[in-house]
Amino acid sequence: MTETDKASIKSIIEKLKRGCVKSSEYYLDLFYLRQLKHEDKISTFCYEMEKLFDKGLPGLDEENRTRMLRSRLLSAVPETIKNYLEWLSEKKWPEIVHIFEKSVDYKEIYQGKFQIKEEVYLNKIYKSRTRSYKFNGTCSSGSFISPNSLPKSLSDKIENFIKTGNQSKCLDLRKTNLTIKLPPLIPGKFYLGNYFDLKEQPVHLSLTKLGEKYHHAFCINIFGQLMVVLNSREAIVQILSSKTLEYADRPSCFLLQLATNNSKDLVFSKPNIQWLQIRTAFHKFFSDMKKLHDRKDMTEIVFLEIWPDMYNQIEGLTNKKEPYEIKKIIYEFQSKILSVLLFGDEIAEDKYLLNEIRKLDTKSKEFISGLYNIMLNMNPLDNFLDNPSLSTLCQALNLQKSLMCKIFERATRRARNSLLSDQSDNICMRSIIDLLLPLLSLEKSLFTETQIKNVLTELIFAGIDGIVNTVNSFILYMCLNSNLQTRVYMEIKNNVHGDFVVLGDKKNLIVTEACIYETLRLVSQIPLGIFRKTVIRTELFGYVIPEETIVIPNLWKLHHDEKIYKDPFKFDPDRFIDAEKLSLKIDDTKFMFPFGTGKRGCPGKNVALNLIFLFVSSLVKNFEFKLVDDVDGDPRSFRLTSNLEPKSFRVQSTLRITSTTNLIQMSTKKSEVKTLCTDRSSLIKSIQENRHNLSDDES
Template identity: 25%
Template sequence: MLLHTLASFLAAMYEKTVLYVCTLLSTCFILLVIRQLVKQRRPRAFPPGPTPLPVVGNILSLALEPHVYMKKQSDVYGQIFSLDLGGISTVILNGYDVIKECLQHQSEVFADRPCLPLFQKMTKMGGLLNCRYGRAWIEHRKLAVNCFRCFGRGEMMFQKISEECMFFIDAIDTYKGKPFNPKHLVTNAISNVTNFIIFGQRFTYDDHDFQHMIEIFSENVELAASAWAFLYNAFPWIEYLPFGKHQRLFQNAKEVYDFLLQITEHFSQGRVRQSPRHYIDAYLDEMEQSASDKATSFSRENLIFSVGELIIAGTETTTNVLRWAILYLALYPNIQEKVQKEIDSVLNGRLPTLQDKQRMPYVDAVLHEVLRLCNVVPLGIFRATSQDTVVRGYTIPRDTMVITNLYSVHFDEKYWSQPASFCPERFLDSTGNFVKQDAFLPFSVGRRHCLGEQLAKMELFIFFTTLLQRFCLHFPQGVIPSLRPRLGMTLQPLPYSICAVRRQQ
C-alpha cells in the first residue's frame, strides 16, 4: 500500500514537472518570437521594402541570385530600399547614382562594418577587411597600403608578375592543346603574385598544403554567402545544431587559421628589425613598435586574420576575372582575333610592359567589359553606417547594415545600353580610343574601396596579354559551357574545359 502511494505521488510529481517544463519552454519560445517580431519593425522614416515573413524576414528570397533579386526589387521600391534578414534591418543600395551619393559623398558614414555573428565568429571583427571603422582599420589599412606600395608596385613587381606568367604559360604548354580545366593553374598563378607581397616568395603549383588552403578559402567564399550564413547571423544559436553549411564554414576557418599560423611563423624566421622583406616582417615591426601601447590593434591574432584576408582578396577576385575572360574570348572568336591582332601589332613578339597598355585600347576595353559584365563581387563586402544619416529623405540609424549592389551599377540601363550583352566597344570612342565610364565600380568606391585595385589591373593586363599572345583558345569540339555563375560572395564560372593551342606567329 505504501509503495503504491509513493508511486502515485512520484507519477503526479513527474506529470507536474513535465507540465511546468513544457509551459516554461512554450513561454520562452513565445517570448523569443515576440522579441524577433519586435526586431522586425522598421525604424521610423526607414526605407520601404518587401513585406518580410515572420521571424525569418526576407532571408529566403536571397537563396538564389540575391543580386538579381535586389535589382528587381529596386524597380518596385526605388534605388534605396530595405530588407529584413531575420530581424537585421538592412538597407540595399541599387544603381550608380545612389551608391555614388552614399559611398563617395558620405564616405565616412558608410565606412563601417556590421557586427554580424558570422564575422565575430570568424575574425572577432579584427584583421583588415572586416574590422570596424576606427583606429584598428586605420592602422591596418595604412600598413597594407604601404606594403602594396613598397612590395607590390614598380619595376620589381612587374618583373615578378612576368616571371609568374612564364610559369603559367609553361604549365599550359604541358597540355599540348588538349582540353583542361584552367581553374587550378589560374588560381595558383594569381595567388603567387599576392604571395610575393605577403611571404616574399611563390609556391609551386604542386605544393599540396598550399593548394589545399586555397581550395578551402574558395569554398568558404561560397559558403559565406549561403542561406545558412544569413540564418546564422539572424539566429546564432544554430551554431549548436550538428548539421548545416555553417558548420563546414567554421571547420574550414579553424583549419586555415592553424595553417596560416604555421607559415607566418616560418616566413618570419631570419627577420631583421626595420628591414622588412614582406608584409609579415612589416607587421611584426609594427607590433614591436606599439608593444607599450595598450590600445594598439596589432597582434599575432590580427596578423593571421590579415594574412588570410589578403590572400582571399588577392586571389579569389582576380582569378575569377581571368577565368571569365578566358571563357568569353573562347566564346567570341571574333573578339579574340581582334585582341590578338592588336597584341601582335604592338608587341611584335616581345613580352608586354606596363607602358604597352596605353597602346592597346581594345585589350583594355575587353578587360573592362569582362569586369563589368561578370560582376565578380556583386554585393561587395557588407557595410554599416558609422553614424545616423539621411539619404533621399530616408533616415538610416547608426550601425545599420548596408549592402551595395554593384551588379545593379553595371546593369544600370541609365548608363549602359543593352547591359546583358558582351560588348567591349562600349569602352571605346568613335576613333577607337579607350574611354572611361562613370558607372564602372568593380573595385567599389569610397574609403573601403579595394586597396589592391592597381595591382589587380596590372596582373590582369600582363596575364591576359601574354596568354592571348601565345595561344588560341577554344572549347572542345561540340562543347559550349554555361555562362551561369556559381554563387557565393564572388561569382565564378562553373567548371569548364578549354583548349589552348600554340599560335603560329
C-alpha cells in the same frame, strides 16, 4: 555681465562637451578620417561655430573664444555637438531640448590633446521610427536649465514655458512626434519578412527583381532584421564615395565574429586608426618597392618570373591537343604569385607550405560561399546550433593557426638572418610579411599578431580567387566571341614589340583594357559587395537611414542597368572605348565598383588589375583558345559561390608564332626582386603620418 551670467556660460560650454551619443574615441576617429566637402552639411560646422561666436554668446569673452579655438574644439568636436550647434543656429528647438535631455559625460579638451576615458555605450537619439519628445525643464543630469544659460531668444521661450507650462506655444513644438522617413518596405510575411522572396533565386537576382518598382532605395525585413537595399547608381555612388565614412561599418554576427576574432581583420574591422594603418602599410610596401625597382611594379617582376613555367605547361597541353581547364592552371600560378608577394619566394618555393596555403584558400572559400546568407540573417539558428558553416569555419581556423605559425617562424628566422648586429632597428623587406612582422616587436605595437594573421588570410583568398575567376571569365568571353579574340590579339601584336607584355604596354592596349572592364562589369563577381552598416544616423535622397542599419549596395543592378548600359547582358567592350579619341572612357570605368571604392574599397585593387592585365594579354598573345564544352555566357546563369563564376569548362589551344628565346633564359634566371632595407622608426612614423592622406583612389 554678472557673475551668474558668466557661470551660466561655463555651464553651457560644459553641456557642449557632454552632448554626444557615442564614445569619445569613436567620434574622434570618425572625424579625423572624414574628408569634408563644401556641399556636405556637416562641413559647415566650423563656419557655423565662428558665426555663433561672432554673434556673441553671453559671457563668452575674447580670451575664452581664443582658448576654445586653440584647443581645436572646432576640429575635434563630436558629431552630435556639430548637429547641436547647427540646430542652435537654425533655431531647431525640439532637437535642442532633446539633446539636453540626453546629455552625457564626455571628454575634457586640452590644447588639442584629448584625455579619453574608457569606452562607454551611451544612449542613442533614435530608438524607433516614431518617438515623442517632452521637455520638463530638466536634463538627465538633474540640473535645472536656467534661462541665462541659453541665447536670449531661446531663454525667453524657456522662461515663458516655466511660467505658463504651455509647451506647444512656448517651444514651438507644433509636432511632438518626430517621424523618420525610411525607404519603402517590401511587404512580407509575419516574422519571416521577405525570407521566401530571397529564396526563389540567387539573392542578387531576387533583390533586383524586388527593386523593380523602386528608385533609389527600399527596405527588406528578414526575421525582424531591417535592411536597406540601394537600388540606383546615384545612391550607390553616394555611400561608396561622398558618404563613405557614414556607411563604413560592417554587419556582424556570431559566425563572423568567430571567423575574424571579434573583427580583428581588414574586411570586417571597425573603421578605426589601426584599420587605416594596416591599409596604409599595405600601400606603402608596394609604393616603396616600386621606387626601389626604378618605377617597375613588383607584380610585374614576379609575374614575369612565373610566366615561363606557365607558358611551358600550356604549350605542352597544346602540343598534345588535349582539352584542359584553363582555370586550374591560372589558379596554380596565381596562388604562387600571391605567395611570393605575401610571404616571399622562399615560402612560395616550399611545396608543402604552398599546398597548405591553397588548402586554406579552399576552406576559406567554402565558408565565404555562404557569406551573403550569413549577413542577411537567412539562417538565424546557425548562430546557436552546430551547422556545416560552423564546421567548415572551425576547420579553416585550425588550418590557419597551424599554417601561420610555420610561416611566422620561417619569416622571423629569415629576417633575423638578413640583419647585421648593428642593424637591429632596420627592417629588410621582400614581401608583405617582412613589413608587418617587425611592427609586432615594438613597445607599443601598431597591430596584434591576430590582426596580421587574419589580414594575411583575407589577402590569400581575395588575391587568388578574385583574379583567377576574372581571368577565367575573360578567356570564356574570348572563346564565345572569336572575332573579338582576334581583335585583341592583333592589337597586342601591333603594339607589343618584345616577347613579353609589360605594364607599360597598358596605354596602347585599349581594346584589351576595355575587355577587362567589360568582364568585370558583366560578371560582377561580388554582386552585392560586402554589406555596409551606418555608423551614424544619415540621410539619403530624402530618406533617413538610422544608425547601425545594414545597407546593401546592389552592384549587380548598377552594372546591368539598362538606362546606363545598352543591352547590358551582351559582352560589348566598345561601350568603354571612345571611338573618336581611340582611348578608354575613364569616366565610365569610375562608375563601376567591382572592387568597391572609398575607404572600404579593396586595398589590392591596383595589384589585382595589374595581374589580370598581365595574365590575359600574355595568354592571348601566345595562344588562341577555343571552347570544347557548351557554356552559357549569360552571367544570370552563373553560380554564386564565394564569387559569381561560370560553370567549369575546358578549352583547346593553338600556339601562335612567337619567339621563346627569352622564355628559356628567364626560366633559369635568378629572381630580380630586390630587398628593401629601411629604418623601423622612420617606417612607423611614415605609416602614422600618411594614414590621413590615403585617398579613395589608393583604396
